[in-house]
Amino acid sequence: MELLFLGTGSGVPSKGRNVSAVALQLLEERGATWLFDCGEATQHQILHTSIRPRRIERIFITHLHGDHIFGLPGLLGSRSFQGGETPLFVYGPTGIRSFVETALAVSGTRLKYDLHIHEFTEGVIFEDEQFIVTAKLLDHGLPSYGFRIVEKDLPGTLLVDQLRALGVRPGPIYQQIKRGEIVTLDDGTVIDGRNFVAPPKKGRIVSIIGDTRYCEASVELAKQADVLVHEATFRAKEAHLAHDYYHSTTLQAAEVAKRAEVKQLILTHISSRYQGEMCDELVEEAKTIFPNVSLAFDFSSFPVLKKSAE
Numbered sequence: 001m002e003l004l005f006l007g008t009g010s011g012v013p014s015k016g017r018n019v020s021a022v023a024l025q026l027l028e029e030r031g032a033t034w035l036f037d038c039g040e041a042t043q044h045q046i047l048h049t050s051i052r053p054r055r056i057e058r059i060f061i062t063h064l065h066g067d068h069i070f071g072l073p074g075l076l077g078s079r080s081f082q083g084g085e086t087p088l089f090v091y092g093p094t095g096i097r098s099f100v101e102t103a104l105a106v107s108g109t110r111l112k113y114d115l116h117i118h119e120f121t122e123g124v125i126f127e128d129e130q131f132i133v134t135a136k137l138l139d140h141g142l143p144s145y146g147f148r149i150v151e152k153d154l155p156g157t158l159l160v161d162q163l164r165a166l167g168v169r170p171g172p173i174y175q176q177i178k179r180g181e182i183v184t185l186d187d188g189t190v191i192d193g194r195n196f197v198a199p200p201k202k203g204r205i206v207s208i209i210g211d212t213r214y215c216e217a218s219v220e221l222a223k224q225a226d227v228l229v230h231e232a233t234f235r236a237k238e239a240h241l242a243h244d245y246y247h248s249t250t251l252q253a254a255e256v257a258k259r260a261e262v263k264q265l266i267l268t269h270i271s272s273r274y275q276g277e278m279c280d281e282l283v284e285e286a287k288t289i290f291p292n293v294s295l296a297f298d299f300s301s302f303p304v305l306k307k308s309a310e
């Protein structure tokens with residue numbers, strides 16, 4: 001699991017930063033890439049990475065401002081040209097369907113794969129045996145959402161070596177032991193399956209917050225997350241601008257990270273007014289409140305490390 005930033009600027013693209021998009025690489029977990037937001041030219045950014053458009057399985061859109069969605073129709077079309085045949089799922093606030101369907105229809109774009117568009121409000125928007133994704137409304141000029149992506153706990157592995165040492169041969173009995181049942185062996189020995197299964201591995205939690213003012217919903221979405229991705233459009237002393245334009249400052253993002261007790265904070269959606277050394281200052285500001293903070297640049301990647309068994 002890895003976060004790969006494709007666009008980290010706010011509002012309009014600059015030479016140094018494209019508009020918003022971040023990939024959650026789940027290659028080991030499910031052979032897939034999930035995308036969060038798809039600003040203009042996201043597909044150009046992808047060309048500089050190892051991401052394969054046909055591997056993009058799900059796209060989650062935080063809100064409908066142009067810097068977060070204008071890259072979507074182009075990417076959807078190119079995915080079809082480049083051999084994408086597996087279904088693609090797009091999740092976004094109300095309006096995403098008409099945006100995508102209109103763009104594809106008027107441009108005569110026909111997709112060779114099934115496109116499923118889900119308009120969501122709040123709550124669970126995706127769940128399978130591996131992951132659960134929930135959304136909550138934030139505080140922005142348009143309805144904007146944050147996501148909490150939770151990997152479900154992985155069951156512990158069977159301690160095969162210990163079973164072999166007891167003379168227990170592989171077979172249906174291994175399934176019973178793995179379920180933690182009490183099992184009687186052929187020689188009459190009774191064993192407790194729970195003693196032969198390693199502890200479950202805790203799943204990871206990633207929280208990706210859309211454009212927003214400082215708000216409680218962000219804290220709730222980020223609770224105990226391994227990684228929090230939060231916008232920091234402005235530096236601390238521009239809090240009045242952040243408020244007026246419905247954005248956050250470095251200190252506000254750090255405050256969310258601290259209150260939510262996350263392990264790591266990554267700042268993105270950076271105004272083009274901050275360049276070079278000023279970016280270091282943004283990080284230093286945030287560090288006064290929350291120590292483990294990084295500022296994303298285009299093509300920055302951050303592994304989300306597996307947790308050790310607890």
Ligand SMILES: [Zn+2]
Pocket residue numbers: 010011020065067068211269
């Ligand atoms: Zn934005």
Ligand SMILES: [Zn+2]
Pocket residue numbers: 063065140211
């Ligand atoms: Zn916005």
